Amino acid sequence: MAHPVINADECVACGVCVDTCPCDVLELEDVATVKDEDSCVACGSCQEACPAGAITEIAED
Numbered sequence: 001m002a003h004p005v006i007n008a009d010e011c012v013a014c015g016v017c018v019d020t021c022p023c024d025v026l027e028l029e030d031v032a033t034v035k036d037e038d039s040c041v042a043c044g045s046c047q048e049a050c051p052a053g054a055i056t057e058i059a060e061d
């Protein structure tokens with residue numbers, strides 16, 4: 001399983017990662033959060049798209 005690691009202190013809540021993810025893994029609350037970790041395919045699109053550098057890694061566990 002994989003999931004993006006989001007640094008809430010850096011997230012500016014723009015929603016770009018939510019819109020970019022092809023698997024509907026993320027949602028925007030006060031900051032971007034992982035709502036469906038099981039669907040993440042570790043493509044890295046959210047990390048590449050984040051303008052704030054708030055997604056620090058795609059963790060595989």
Ligand code: SF4
Nearest residue numbers: 021040041043044046
């Ligand atoms: S790594 Fe890919 S599938 Fe996983 S949350 Fe980011 S955009 Fe979605």
Ligand code: SF4
Nearest residue numbers: 011012014015017050
């Ligand atoms: S793209 Fe980055 S700054 Fe924008 S909501 Fe997602 S994690 Fe936050």
